[in-house]
Amino acid sequence: MSKRTRSFSRRSLLIGAGGALTALGLGRLQMPDQLKTLLNLTAKQGAEKMPVLFIGHGNPMNAIQENPFTQSLAQLGSDIAVPKAILVISAHWLSAGTWVTRMEKPRTIHDFYGFPQELFDMQYPAPGNPELAKQIQELARTPKIHGDDSAWGLDHGTWAVLRNMYPKADIPVLQLSIDMSEPGSFHFELGQTLKKLREQGVLIVGSGNIVHNLRRANWDKPLQGEDWAIEFDEWVKAKLLARDFKALTDDFAKNIAGRLSVPTPDHYWPMLYVLGAADEKDELAFQFEGYDMGSISMRGFSFGKKG
Numbered sequence: 001m002s003k004r005t006r007s008f009s010r011r012s013l014l015i016g017a018g019g020a021l022t023a024l025g026l027g028r029l030q031m032p033d034q035l036k037t038l039l040n041l042t043a044k045q046g047a048e049k050m051p052v053l054f055i056g057h058g059n060p061m062n063a064i065q066e067n068p069f070t071q072s073l074a075q076l077g078s079d080i081a082v083p084k085a086i087l088v089i090s091a092h093w094l095s096a097g098t099w100v101t102r103m104e105k106p107r108t109i110h111d112f113y114g115f116p117q118e119l120f121d122m123q124y125p126a127p128g129n130p131e132l133a134k135q136i137q138e139l140a141r142t143p144k145i146h147g148d149d150s151a152w153g154l155d156h157g158t159w160a161v162l163r164n165m166y167p168k169a170d171i172p173v174l175q176l177s178i179d180m181s182e183p184g185s186f187h188f189e190l191g192q193t194l195k196k197l198r199e200q201g202v203l204i205v206g207s208g209n210i211v212h213n214l215r216r217a218n219w220d221k222p223l224q225g226e227d228w229a230i231e232f233d234e235w236v237k238a239k240l241l242a243r244d245f246k247a248l249t250d251d252f253a254k255n256i257a258g259r260l261s262v263p264t265p266d267h268y269w270p271m272l273y274v275l276g277a278a279d280e281k282d283e284l285a286f287q288f289e290g291y292d293m294g295s296i297s298m299r300g301f302s303f304g305k306k307g
Contacts, residue, residue: 047201048081051304054206054274055161056288058298060112063160064119069298070164072288077165080305084201085129085172087136087194090157091208091267095177098190099146102133106173107153124159129172132202136174140193143179143186152177157207178269184249187269191276198304204277206270210236211261211297218294225291232261233297240284240301245275261297278303
């Protein structure tokens with residue numbers, strides 16, 4: 001990674017975005033009662049049950065670079081069945097309340113700065129799926145999920161990953177926001193609710209980083225991890241292997257390594273949706289392991305991936 005890109009991406013802070021969307025009138029939308037009879041969230045005939053993925057997305061430059069990480073994403077996209085739709089929980093859509101994109105054509109959001117023009121020129125014109133968004137709203141009655149018809153789109157936590165997995169951008173993509181006012185248990189439990197979508201051929205993707213501390217980024221340590229970052233990443237790996245999801249939800253900040261690795265939970269919460277959406281019998285597989293700039297873990301894993 002060239003030092004000329006030292007202005008590393010800062011997360012798109014949308015704390016209070018729920019209030020902004022309400023100001024646009026989106027917060028008043030209600031699910032018509034008659035839709036209840038039209039929704040069937042059991043497995044559809046011909047839809048293969050999809051795995052659930054956590055991707056450590058790292059630097060936005062991965063959208064235009066070829067390296068072992070991006071190659072692993074391309075391989076992952078070819079290894080699993082083609083999904084009917086993709087639902088991404090990205091670390092870069094933080095909100096008050098929970099929102100789901102339900103526009104027909106979500107825009108590509110370039111929520112970073114200081115990068116080459118090539119990255120800003122990149123578009124990922126995947127379609128949306130308003131009907132699926134409404135089904136998600138109906139599926140999760142508590143908490144209420146608000147529908148976003150125009151304010152958001154696909155941020156780089158989504159398109160920088162999917163561009164490597166599905167470069168044709170021909171699969172419908174939705175994003176679900178992260179309510180930063182809620183604890184880890186909320187995000188895990190919402191993942192449990194969303195699990196039913198897997199039976200419909202929907203691929204659920206959590207996009208964040210297990211270790212993510214940009215304030216301690218060390219540009220002299222490309223593809224390396226600090227001792228505390230390695231310690232925490234290995235702790236998470238051990239808990240995943242032990243299926244100790246409660247510890248991953250509740251205990252991640254109980255030591256110095258955890259507090260350094262997760263100074264704010266925005267990049268950690270997407271993993272909890274993946275844990276909630278995993279079935280007890282799903283096989284765990286690690287798709288990628290590595291570090292960057294000392295303070296970022298690039299670990300990615302799946303539950304339920306066949307082969």
